Amino acid sequence: MIKLLRKDLGIKILAVCIAILMWGLANNDKIRSPERENPISEQSFSIFLQVQNIERGLALASDLKAVEVRVRGKSNVIMNLREEDVRAFVDLSGLKQGTHLVPVQVRFPTNCELVSLNPKQVEVKLDQVVTQQVPVEVELVGEPKLGFNAHNPVFEPTEVLVTGASSLVGTVSKGIVNVSIDQLTSSVSGLLPVRLVDINGKTVEGLKVEPEIIDVFVPIMQSMPTKNVPVQLKQSGEPDHGYRIVNWVIEPSFIQVTGSVEYLKGLESISTKPISVAGATKDLVKDVDLDIPEGYNSVSSYKARVVIKIEPKVERKTISGIGIKTVNLVDRYNASLDKKDLSLTLEGKSTILEGLSSANIQAWVDLKEVVLGEIVLPVTVELPEGVKIISQDPAEVKVTIKEK
Incomplete structure (x- = not known):
């Protein structure tokens, strides 16, 4: 029996050790701490x-x-x-x-x-929430490639609405749209975002902008001869009867045109598209396209704002045969005038002067507190508002007072 136990003793001891090791490995998960496996x-x-x-x-x-x-x-x-x-x-x-x-x-x-x-x-x-309208400006970033020029941007709209806290809205000076033209050789266009800035150019955030993006077009043309030419008004029709065009203002009054030498040589001015003033009785403000002849390469502006000043016509009119009356004469006296009619030269709006005649103009001499005898008195004339006397004949009359 002892011999059997001692037989292969080393192998048996090794087997027991391996068994213990395997048992330990098998039960390792059961004794492992959860905190060690998934710590905080x-x-x-x-x-x-x-x-x-x-x-x-x-x-x-x-x-x-x-x-x-x-x-x-x-x-x-x-x-x-x-x-x-x-x-x-x-x-x-x-x-x-x-x-x-x-x-x-x-x-x-x-x-x-x-x-x-x-x-x-x-x-x-x-x-408090407020809304304010502010202008938009386009800022060009960089320079076109050598031999090319960038002309004035065309963009729409030119103003945006800013909504938000009144203290923030009040700091906004304008909206800026940045357009990169660095090393470009052709015109650029696109819908670009508006950035709000204060008077120092610092960005103002936290406000709503409508619209948030605007449509911008920047003409970039190869360098060619340019010429500054005036912008002329082209009108159609006439103001209403009794009214006239006093003057007008066009902005811009000059534009820069780029083209060939032959084209520019014959170009003296650029006209607006026709603006109708037919029947107008008050000032007109119009944004109008410019009528640019074919053959140009580029212009500094394609539109202009025109303000047309319209006023009633001021005319002069002479009216004769206006009867001179007497007023405030004491009942027991008679009065006679050395001149019974007067003539007036008047100035005023034509629409008012047209309605005036000797029949509807009142002229009189005031005889209040006048005594017997002869006296020279001024002739008073009553006229509508806006009408003034240029000349009056006679300005005075000699009055003779007698008892009845």
């Missing part, structure tokens, strides 16, 4: 602060910065946590115009916990 870890996020429940008619007038959020959880959870899974916001329910200190609220998955939040409160400024 932390992660920090920089989250843009959102706004909720702002009252109608109010807008945010302050710049909200990102907040730093640090959360804790199981490693496998934290490793899969994305920035969009964490949200930071301020609730502005019930807050009125003014400056307020409000708490920052955070939302994240339920299997995480908040470690830290910085800052925990932020200052917000609320202001």
Whole structure:
């Protein structure tokens, strides 16, 4: 028996050791600590602060910065946590115009916990919502390739509406559209965004712009001879009866035309497309295309704004045979005038002068407090408003007062 036990003893001992080792490996998962397998870890996020429940008619007038959020959880959870899974916001329910200190609220998955939040409160400024119209300018960035020129941009619209907090809207000077023309050899066009700036050129953010993009065209042409020519008004029709064109203003009054030497030599001016003034009784303001003859390469402007000043015609008219009356004569006296009629030269609107005649013009001599005898008195004339006397004959008459 002992011999049997001692037989192959080394092999038997090795087998027992291997068995113990295998048992240990097989039960390793059962005795391993869960904390060691999936430990707790932390992660920090920089989250843009959102706004909720702002009252109608109010807008945010302050710049909200990102907040730093640090959360804790199981490693496998934290490793899969994305920035969009964490949200930071301020609730502005019930807050009125003014400056307020409000708490920052955070939302994240339920299997995480908040470690830290910085800052925990932020200052917000609320202001009334207003809308303002501002001009748009196009700024060219860079230079065309050598031998090419960029001409004035053509864009539409030339103004945009800006809506937002009144304190921010009030800082906006204009809208800027940047167009890159660096090393270009041909014209460029496209729909480009508008950037709001203040009087110092600093970008103003946090406002709504309508429209957000504008249509821009920048002519880029090979360098050729240019010529500045005046812009002339081309009208059709005539103002209403009794009215006339006093003057007009065209902007731009000159444009730069690029073309061949032969073309420019015969070009003395550029006319607008016909503008109708038929029947007009007040000033006209028109945006009109320019009538540019064929043969040009480029022009500095394709449109012009025309302001036409229209006023009633001012004329002169002479009316004779206007009877001179006496007024305020004492009942016991008789009065005689050395001249019984007068002649007037009048100036005024033609529409008023046309209706005046000797029959509807009143002229008189006031005999109040006049005594017996002869006296020279002025002749008073009553005329409609806007009509003035250029000459009057006679201006005075000799009156003889006698008893009845």
